[in-house]
């Protein structure tokens with residue numbers, strides 16, 4: 001009989017509340033709270049060693065829970081002293097190292113988790129998921145005859161076959177080269193969006209997180225720093241760490257005066273911060289727009305320029321009274337390559353500028 005949570009959160013899907021974990025004296029997870037609805041993809045994004053895999057292992061039931069609670073649709077999967085065994089949680093895991101059984105064929109690998117089905121249903125489900133990942137023609141091959149990308153497709157098919165209600169993916173694409181990684185992310189995204197699983201993908205690649213996530217949770221030192229849609233995290237980062245996750249940012253230091261910071265780029269709004277405090281102004285390269293127009297907020301010297309394909313990167317210097325000036329990077333869409341050594345107007349997109357206390 002399932003243990004129900006009385007009067008607590010019974011929202012549909014996976015709920016993790018107050019999850020803490022230590023290994024020996026070392027505190028690994030600190031009060032993790034997450035919710036993933038059926039059909040939703042949550043990305044856990046954070047640096048190496050911050051506890052992402054540990055969180056997945058606890059959800060899967062591979063690690064005994066020490067504090068907090070994990071539940072599905074209001075039914076407890078784990079809390080202190082109560083652990084539903086992994087095989088009863090309807091969880092599938094996909095790791096970066098494929099982990100296929102070498103002595104089983106592709107079809108047998110995929111059928112492995114389908115022992116409860118009769119043979120006709122099992123064959124039909126194996127056929128269906130192998131088709132989904134474009135690998136049906138390899139059904140009778142053995143894993144060692146397949147490339148890394150093909151093996152990961154099979155691992156994906158095997159993990160999907162039992163229709164898990166919770167699908168946990170731990171850096172599933174990181175062993176693949178860029179082209180294969182992109183193909184598999186795309187395939188995986190479409191398969192997950194068609195499913196009713198609550199999915200959690202662990203990654204330390206912010207681009208991958210943005211590509212895959214409906215919802216993103218940034219983890220640092222075992223703590224969730226911010227949870228939200230990719231758009232919320234990108235445009236309303238909670239702190240400098242989150243703002244800096246999504247790529248290089250220009251950093252200018254300054255002091256708040258009457259709700260503004262005066263910088264060589266012009267006045268930056270800092271309405272929520274008290275007068276006199278020292279701040280870091282973080283300016284995404286795409287916040288620096290260049291033009292020949294007269295109404296710009298600053299004038300920069302063009303140090304050098306590079307075409308990056310879909311965008312151009314400009315290295316600019318803005319006079320700030322110091323030798324060489326303030327070095328800034330501007331990223332502009334398309335081919336914009338002003339002459340090196342020339343002067344150019346700079347204006348600001350306030351949406352991509354963030355001010356945090358130092």
Ligand SMILES: Nc1ncnc2c1ncn2[C@@H]1O[C@H](COP(=O)(O)OP(=O)(O)OP(=O)(O)O)[C@@H](O)[C@H]1O
Pocket residue numbers: 023024028046047048049050051052053054055204
């Ligand atoms: N079984 C264990 N016993 C002791 N310490 C462990 C154990 N498993 C993990 N750790 C430690 O817990 C911390 C978090 O590990 P975890 O594997 O969860 O990090 P991660 O965020 O997945 O990192 P990565 O991005 O490198 O995979 C690390 O310091 C790790 O050394």
Ligand SMILES: [Mg+2]
Pocket residue numbers: 052053054170
């Ligand atoms: Mg890990």
